Amino acid sequence: MLVPEIIDIGHVGEVQRVNTDVIDVLLRSDFIPVIAPIGVGKAGESYNINADTVAGKVAEALRAEKLMLLTNVEGLKDKSGKVLTGLSTEQVDALIADGTIYGGMLPKIACALDAVKGGVTSAHIIDGRVAHAVLLEIFTDSGIGTLITNRNQ
Secondary structure, eight states: OEEEEEETTTTEEEEEEEOOHHHHHHHHTTOOOOOOSEEEOTTSOEEEOOHHHHHHHHHHHHTOSEEEEEESSSSOBOTTSOBOOEEEHHHHHHHHHTTSSOTTHHHHHHHHHHHHHTTOSEEEEEETTSTTHHHHHHHOSSOSSEEEESSOO
8 A cells, every 4th residue: 555665774664655545445435444554665575654654645645634643742832832733834844944843743743744735634733642632623613732734824
């Protein structure tokens, strides 16, 4: 399903393309697909791929309305530690450029940013430690965590 770029360091790969045929069949049959972040190389070898990256690329390929990434932090924070709730892709680019976004949060933000730039309407980075976090994000006006969209907030 996923064809990685060949990076032979501990069998880690990058997503080159997503074949949505199987996912489409499952969705039309009222199944919820569970996708392992494993890619297949040209010679049939298996590669581990960052799960957030896979989620973002699958969301892009499916032209998803929302990408939700659960994490163990409240959301993206500014330099003073305040959670940033609604951001445009331009604002996220600026936060990366000025060093506000760095370290372990960078891959998660990068995949969310790529997904939104690639056609996903919105990406949500929410704290999975909060009870009912997904429901709160979907069904409340304020939500929780960080929302990234192509629209100006």
